[in-house]
Amino acid sequence: MSIKSTLVAALAGTVLLSVTPAHAEFGDTLKKVKERGALACTGHNGSYMGLAEVDDKGNWKGFDIDLCRAVSTAIFGTWEGHVDIKPTSWAQRWPSLQSGELDLVIKSSGWTFSRDTEIRAQFAQPYMMAAIHYMVRKDLNITSAKDLDGGTLCLPTGTTMERYAVEHEAQNGYKLNVVPFEKTEEANAAFLAGRCDAMMEWDLQLGVLRATEAKNPDEFVILPDVLSAEPVGIVMRQGDDNWVDIANWVQTALLLAEQAGVTSENVDEMKANPPTPAIGKLLGATPGMGAPLGLNDDWGYNVIKTVGNYSQIWDRNIGKDSPYKVERGVNALMKNGGILYPLVLD
Amino acid sequence: MTTVSDVNTHPQPLNTGFQPDGLGARLRRRYFRTPGNAMISLVGMAALLYLVYHALDWAVLKAVWASPDGTSAVCRDIAGACWAVIQQRWRIIIFGLFPYDEQWRSMLACIAMVATIVLSCLPWFWKPLRLSTLWCAGFITFYVLMRGGLFGMRVVMPADWGGLTLTVFFYAAGVLIGMPMAVALALLRRSEMPLVSRMTGALIDGVRSLPLITILFTAALIFPFVLPDWLQGDKIWRVIIGFALFFAAYQAEIIRSGIQSIPVGQEEAAKALGLSYWHRTGRIILPQAFRNALPPTINQLVITFKETSLIVIIGFFDILASGNAAYGTGEWSFAYFEVYIFVALVYFVFVFSLSRYGAYLERRMRFGQH
Numbered sequence: 001m002s003i004k005s006t007l008v009a010a011l012a013g014t015v016l017l018s019v020t021p022a023h024a025e026f027g028d029t030l031k032k033v034k035e036r037g038a039l040a041c042t043g044h045n046g047s048y049m050g051l052a053e054v055d056d057k058g059n060w061k062g063f064d065i066d067l068c069r070a071v072s073t074a075i076f077g078t079w080e081g082h083v084d085i086k087p088t089s090w091a092q093r094w095p096s097l098q099s100g101e102l103d104l105v106i107k108s109s110g111w112t113f114s115r116d117t118e119i120r121a122q123f124a125q126p127y128m129m130a131a132i133h134y135m136v137r138k139d140l141n142i143t144s145a146k147d148l149d150g151g152t153l154c155l156p157t158g159t160t161m162e163r164y165a166v167e168h169e170a171q172n173g174y175k176l177n178v179v180p181f182e183k184t185e186e187a188n189a190a191f192l193a194g195r196c197d198a199m200m201e202w203d204l205q206l207g208v209l210r211a212t213e214a215k216n217p218d219e220f221v222i223l224p225d226v227l228s229a230e231p232v233g234i235v236m237r238q239g240d241d242n243w244v245d246i247a248n249w250v251q252t253a254l255l256l257a258e259q260a261g262v263t264s265e266n267v268d269e270m271k272a273n274p275p276t277p278a279i280g281k282l283l284g285a286t287p288g289m290g291a292p293l294g295l296n297d298d299w300g301y302n303v304i305k306t307v308g309n310y311s312q313i314w315d316r317n318i319g320k321d322s323p324y325k326v327e328r329g330v331n332a333l334m335k336n337g338g339i340l341y342p343l344v345l346d
Numbered sequence: 347m348t349t350v351s352d353v354n355t356h357p358q359p360l361n362t363g364f365q366p367d368g369l370g371a372r373l374r375r376r377y378f379r380t381p382g383n384a385m386i387s388l389v390g391m392a393a394l395l396y397l398v399y400h401a402l403d404w405a406v407l408k409a410v411w412a413s414p415d416g417t418s419a420v421c422r423d424i425a426g427a428c429w430a431v432i433q434q435r436w437r438i439i440i441f442g443l444f445p446y447d448e449q450w451r452s453m454l455a456c457i458a459m460v461a462t463i464v465l466s467c468l469p470w471f472w473k474p475l476r477l478s479t480l481w482c483a484g485f486i487t488f489y490v491l492m493r494g495g496l497f498g499m500r501v502v503m504p505a506d507w508g509g510l511t512l513t514v515f516f517y518a519a520g521v522l523i524g525m526p527m528a529v530a531l532a533l534l535r536r537s538e539m540p541l542v543s544r545m546t547g548a549l550i551d552g553v554r555s556l557p558l559i560t561i562l563f564t565a566a567l568i569f570p571f572v573l574p575d576w577l578q579g580d581k582i583w584r585v586i587i588g589f590a591l592f593f594a595a596y597q598a599e600i601i602r603s604g605i606q607s608i609p610v611g612q613e614e615a616a617k618a619l620g621l622s623y624w625h626r627t628g629r630i631i632l633p634q635a636f637r638n639a640l641p642p643t644i645n646q647l648v649i650t651f652k653e654t655s656l657i658v659i660i661g662f663f664d665i666l667a668s669g670n671a672a673y674g675t676g677e678w679s680f681a682y683f684e685v686y687i688f689v690a691l692v693y694f695v696f697v698f699s700l701s702r703y704g705a706y707l708e709r710r711m712r713f714g715q716h
Contacts, residue, residue, distance in 0.1 A: 045658050046667045047674020054671040056416070057446040058438055086505055087443070087661045095567035096661070101581075212679035323676025 029243040030294050033075060033103055041068035042093060042107040043085040049208045050318040051108055060085045063317040064106045070307045074250050074299040094119050097237060105235040120238045124247035126231035131330045132164055134198045134223045135206045145225040149174035151197035156184040161200055164228040207324035226330050246293050253300045256282055256342035257309035259333055264308040271301055278345040418677050431681035432688050435672040442508015442663035448500060455491040456511040458484055459518055467703055504582040508663030510692060516654050524590035528597035535602060553595035559656055561588045566660040593650050600646055604639030605631055637711045644704030648697050665689055
């Protein structure tokens with residue numbers, strides 16, 4: 001017994017010691033991706049609705065998938081044949097990133113301290129806020145959280161949701177009676193059956209629940225109040241600043257295009273007659289966007305042409321053209337009252 | 347219901363003058379012997395009928411079988427099962443993420459692998475040469491079809507394999523590699539050299555004391571940090587070898603129990619006749635050991651088949667993950683129950699066939715023993 005446990009301990013120690021995360025060098029990842037001819041990006045082991053799903057023909061689709069494709073398009077000019085979506089479980093994403101099996105993790109991953117430091121991941125500028133909202137029945141005719149005062153809230157016990165609700169109530173001067181449930185599924189089912197006035201979740205999850213489990217999705221609305229929000233970003237290995245730059249500027253291309261009204265439909269016109277010098281540069285009408293990143297000058301044009309701008313990606317996958325109908329809310333551009341903004345193209 | 351007294355306490359059926367005649371009489375004797383008995387039978391049958399009726403009502407009578415337009419609109423406001431989800435999404439369940447236009451390859455490969463398994467269950471193939479030829483042919487066919495790159499077929503890397511095909515391949519490969527390993531471990535553990543037997547024992551107990559998921563996780567994700575590039579191979583092979591090792595550790599103990607149930611005299615007699623170790627082991631010990639250990643072996647094979655679903659945690663698109671992907675879209679997400687029933691049926695077909703084959707083997711092997 002003692003021999004065995006010593007052996008196991010020694011084995012475990014060896015494995016742990018050897019697992020020091022690989023450290024990427026500047027420009028290393030882009031070089032490797034170009035050599036391989038494909039970007040290795042995350043999918044899901046199954047389906048994560050809205051972000052990574054599989055269509056009838058077995059092709060991936062979803063918001064996170066489209067971001068993978070945008071990055072791949074920026075590098076190769078097209079994503080077809082140049083993006084390798086690897087089915088990845090939640091537990092697997094960090095080891096797979098560190099071992100070099102993945103070039104990017106785009107998997108609704110929140111930017112946390114331990115991820116940033118202990119597992120030495122590098123986050124790009126957040127591309128989305130996972131915002132916690134209330135969902136209520138439409139026939140209650142309420143428009144904000146305060147109107148819920150005195151109502152009931154179906155909640156699974158022991159999650160952070162309860163804390164968010166209590167904080168928001170205290171700050172905004174209203175009170176909800178919590179109806180606790182053991183499991184999330186139970187709380188959701190109880191809400192849909194009319195047991196409570198409200199439930200709370202990340203707005204995408206609310207949209208999914210409403211679209212997929214409610215008998216009539218139109219009976220429910222998501223209130224605009226944000227109870228809490230987690231920034232979600234593209235994750236890379238630490239150390240390769242060039243790779244982080246590419247992720248950040250691809251995001252900026254998507255947001256800047258939205259801000260300037262450049263879509264996949266009008267991008268050719270826009271390139272021919274750029275409304276501003278910045279758009280001209282973004283679409284490669286005037287040079288300067290490619291070389292500093294190690295890409296071609298027209299990468300921005302290619303991305304918008306094939307994947308669309310940020311709002312097109314949103315609407316198609318989780319917004320109004322999808323079954324989930326999630327509002328932009330806090331994820332709108334700053335000029336529309338949200339918190340997303342492109343970096344400055346000078 | 348048969349009462350306890352007329353079966354268990356009398357090893358020989360009493361001659362009561364009762365004629366074992368028609369169905370009616372038999373039913374009467376078994377289920378309606380006394381009024382109390384009849385009551386229980388009636389209530390039980392009514393409950394059963396009720397359940398069966400409701401299940402049938404849901405699964406067949408009120409079910410929707412196909413979707414004419416490819417959407418789930420046809421399943422709105424129905425009280426029965428929505429089998430249209432299977433009609434629309436079965437390809438994902440069976441083939442996973444395999445490229446749509448190439449799925450015939452996955453289909454043929456799956457058939458080839460299942461055929462190999464079925465054929466190797468036939469006694470005619472139970473010769474080392476025939477069996478190894480069969481399995482080599484089966485695996486090469488499978489691998490060429492799936493991976494492609496030959497005869498103008500497009501290359502599809504194992505990361506894109508999925509669905510039932512992947513589950514079957516994973517299982518077959520794991521058992522095929524694991525079974526010889528198990529025999530070797532069982533024999534080594536019984537070695538007369540203390541060092542060898544202790545080390546084998548430590549290995550078996552060590553592997554058995556780790557959860558399968560840890561082994562799979564390590565094989566898939568930790569080894570790339572530890573092993574040099576040339577030794578890594580594809581992720582799928584590392585995982586299959588980890589899976590085989592886990593299977594072998596359990597199966598080795600089953601085989602050892604089979605070996606130890608053979609009277610010692612047999613081996614001593616064989617030694618006295620001057621038979622070599624390999625003769626004794628191959629001709630006398632192992633055949634009997636396998637026969638004795640058949641029920642737990644089938645048990646282990648069944649468990650192992652179901653354990654393949656754990657590979658989902660390291661990002662393989664096995665039948666369970668692809669089932670999840672099949673209903674995991676806004677269009678079909680309400681139909682998860684139907685998808686899981688379908689997946690359960692697939693598992694059932696495999697596991698039940700395996701159990702029935704085990705029963706057949708037992709009958710066959712007992713032949714001539716008594």
